[in-house]
Amino acid sequence: MKQKKTIGVVPENSNVYDEMSAWDNLIFAAQLYRVPKAEREKKAKELLELFGLYERRKDRAGVFSKGMKRRLTIATALVHIPTLLFLDEPTSGLDVQSSRMIRNLIKDLNKTGVTIFLTTHYIEEADQLCQRIAMINKGKIAALDSPEKLKASIQKHQIIEVSFDQTRNLEQKLSTLRNTEKVVQFDDKFRLHVRNTSETIPLLTDFARENGLNIVSINTLSPSLEDVFVEVTGLSAEIMATEKEQKKKAANLG
């Protein structure tokens, strides 16, 4: 029981009482932790203001949007001032605005001294928010370190991301460029894993000219956490890219 008092848990699916108002949801959560009356009202007001819900405090949670319910769920997990907060997929299925708001709130919470244990399928989210990351594959920890150390651990080659005004049949042709070890297509972009970027960039401009193409954008990239994940799990980068796209589309629809 003592340990339970120090932790807050936010499950993947928001679990507030739809029939109760935002205010009553927070007060009930505080009652379960025996937060004294004056303190619980002060904390409820503070949290509703912080999560941008104070104006809607009297409304039933049932009429809230998915993002608002998510914020209310996180607020209810914080009402007893936990020192450790478990967040399971905090931005899953949310629109961009709500996701950004929740990520900023998580950062701010962490600054106040709350330890946050975050579970997410969004690798960029882990990169933005976490100081230490464990990558899990088939139920086992495949890698555990800080984001930058994880990225550095696989930096055997450099990456150039290039986009042309057309994409048809280019993957094969690009892979024949000198110094190029691997080419992966992401939508209208190609990622070239090369030994030396400064040698490859001029080759790419020649390639574009020879094939009658215009370069829309060109960037050099350091390995992302997604690359680390692909490396440590042996998962196909193409599958990762497809999954990522599907999640983005689902989030935009949500």
Place this chain on the structure above:
Amino acid sequence: MAKSITDPLIKAFYIAMKDARVYYFKAPNFTFGLLIPISLYLAFSMAGNINPVLIVAGLSSLAMLFGTTSIEAVAVVLEKQTGTFDRLLVAPVSLFTIILGKTIAGFFFGLILAAITVFPLAAFSGVAVMNPVLAVIAIAFASMAFSALGIITSVYANWVPDAQMYANFLRFPMTFLSGTFVALETYPFQMQVLARFLPLTYSVEALRNCISTSAVTSIYIIDIAVLSVFTLVFLAIATVTLRKRLS
């Protein structure tokens, strides 16, 4: 020491108050709590004249049985379905306290149903409740036992209609076996013995007792004692089965 007793009770009370606000006004509670008992009474009354005392005690007990078990079916199963039960589980509240809280919510709902059936029905049928205080006590003990029974029937259900169906396996046989609208003494001996294993029998008997006489009879005391035992046993079974189910 005192805190270890009061703390779970206060938390159980908060859970009960929350359940009252969230679940009391769900439609199945009134359908099961009022419409079905009234329909059953009408079905029995077709057979001939029923003693008004039997009507008041029987109908009120049925309203409590159907109402409390129905609210538990909603309160327990819906919470498991929507994930709000997890909120209770991660809080510093024991499983027994959660069950107690939910039982108290059902208990108050039973009191409300009894209040809107016993006394108006008694007035309507021209029956004087000889000892209203004892009647309230009997109602309280019966409501608590039925409410705890409702938790058990909800533990294994994943959907509210499933929980109502499981509860019906107990509610309807009890209605016919517990001497609800017919004096138990008129039943064959084997059925009288069987009736003694059903909480509804004791609720009906205790209520009849305080409607007919103002004295505290030994039958009334035994009825209240047995209803208390039923409550404790049901609460223990509910805690054990729910713990198993969750693990």
